[in-house]
Amino acid sequence: MKVDGVHYRSLWWNESDAALEIIDQRWLPHEFVTQQLGSLQDYATAIYELRVRGAPLIGATAAYGVAFAMQQEPTDRAFEEAYKVFHATRPTAINLKWALDRARAVVIPLAEAERFPAALQFAHDLADADVETNRMIGVHGLEIIREIAAGKPAGEPVNLLTHCNAGWIATVDWGTATSPMYHAHDAGISIHTWVDETRPRNQGSLTSWELGSHGIPHTYIVDNAGGHLMQHGQVDMVIVGTDRTTRAGDVCNKIGTYLKALAAKANGVPFYVALPSSTIDWTVRDGRKEIPIEERDGREISHIFWGKNAVGEVTEVQITPDGVQVANPAFDVTPAGLVTGLITERGVCEASEEALAAMFPDLAG
Numbered sequence: 001m002k003v004d005g006v007h008y009r010s011l012w013w014n015e016s017d018a019a020l021e022i023i024d025q026r027w028l029p030h031e032f033v034t035q036q037l038g039s040l041q042d043y044a045t046a047i048y049e050l051r052v053r054g055a056p057l058i059g060a061t062a063a064y065g066v067a068f069a070m071q072q073e074p075t076d077r078a079f080e081e082a083y084k085v086f087h088a089t090r091p092t093a094i095n096l097k098w099a100l101d102r103a104r105a106v107v108i109p110l111a112e113a114e115r116f117p118a119a120l121q122f123a124h125d126l127a128d129a130d131v132e133t134n135r136m137i138g139v140h141g142l143e144i145i146r147e148i149a150a151g152k153p154a155g156e157p158v159n160l161l162t163h164c165n166a167g168w169i170a171t172v173d174w175g176t177a178t179s180p181m182y183h184a185h186d187a188g189i190s191i192h193t194w195v196d197e198t199r200p201r202n203q204g205s206l207t208s209w210e211l212g213s214h215g216i217p218h219t220y221i222v223d224n225a226g227g228h229l230m231q232h233g234q235v236d237m238v239i240v241g242t243d244r245t246t247r248a249g250d251v252c253n254k255i256g257t258y259l260k261a262l263a264a265k266a267n268g269v270p271f272y273v274a275l276p277s278s279t280i281d282w283t284v285r286d287g288r289k290e291i292p293i294e295e296r297d298g299r300e301i302s303h304i305f306w307g308k309n310a311v312g313e314v315t316e317v318q319i320t321p322d323g324v325q326v327a328n329p330a331f332d333v334t335p336a337g338l339v340t341g342l343i344t345e346r347g348v349c350e351a352s353e354e355a356l357a358a359m360f361p362d363l364a365g
């Protein structure tokens with residue numbers, strides 16, 4: 001999407017330097033910082049430290065990481081080392097394994113001399129496919145927003161609520177939960193989005209930066225305000241992304257999503273999940289039992305990460321007593337029964353095994 005009028009993807013291959021460049025989103029919204037990745041560790045650090053984040057973007061980064069590894073040493077050993085290093089970075093988003101497994105199928109059957117160009121082309125194709133997939137999620141999600149708009153009094157916006165950032169900066173472009181917002185806004189439908197700050201890493205600040213850059217009216221709120229707003233009829237629909245959705249429609253997403261789904265159910269507010277099929281894990285059914293939940297560094301909670309202080313310096317501040325015990329599960333699982341619908345690149349379906357198998361008969365197995 002556009003940053004100060006200039007179109008960007010969240011990552012791109014620098015042809016002249018033959019290296020991947022990323023937007024280091026830790027510094028957003030205060031500073032726009034890019035980084036060229038020059039080692040296997042650079043790729044792994046970028047994923048673990050959330051310099052790049054969001055399931056589809058993590059997958060795309062890993063695909064380019066495999067290309068980098070084959071550029072350095074096109075051997076089976078080097079591939080398996082890269083697979084192991086990247087797979088160990090973050091356990092929950094399934095796109096990481098999805099991309100690595102597909103890269104393996106492309107690379108390993110080839111002669112060593114063919115591996116780098118083939119791996120690079122695979123990464124390019126994956127990135128391009130992500131853009132089109134997310135655009136189609138927007139096309140299908142637009143119709144849901146259009147239908148809600150038709151039922152609103154003239155001049156009143158459709159009020160959406162989103163949690164975390166499932167925006168263009170969490171994918172290669174368009175985003176998943178934000179793509180329907182961009183499409184509705186661009187179609188002239190009046191929308192307003194309640195943006196959950198999303199403690200502890202405050203990815204809502206990224207969503208605010210994105211929506212503000214596109215001119216979409218929005219209001220930044222604390223995570224605990226969503227239920228109150230739904231109780232008072234101020235939310236027409238909730239739309240979020242996901243890091244891994246099971247074949248039965250259980251949705252794993254940023255911590256706090258489950259609580260939003262409970263509040264939505266209690267208040268009759270439709271709760272939609274926007275996702276590419278690459279984020280469906282067809283090997284699991286019960287999300288609560290089978291999806292590994294990443295436990296991240298407690299410092300993300302005891303400190304506010306990269307805020308701007310009174311003199312404009314971007315810094316980190318401690319907000320808890322020294323040495324406080326912290327628990328930091330990064331995701332939770334929303335059972336399919338709390339999900340109104342899944343917005344995919346092929347259309348909208350119920351969050352059920354039957355509906356997903358009918359939408360993706362070629363993938364369900």
Ligand SMILES: CSC[C@H]1O[C@H](OP(=O)(O)O)[C@H](O)[C@@H]1O
Nearest residue numbers: 053054055164166170241253254
């Ligand atoms: C389009 S996937 C976005 C998804 O990823 C985020 O997690 P993280 O910021 O830790 O990578 C969050 O769960 C979003 O919904």
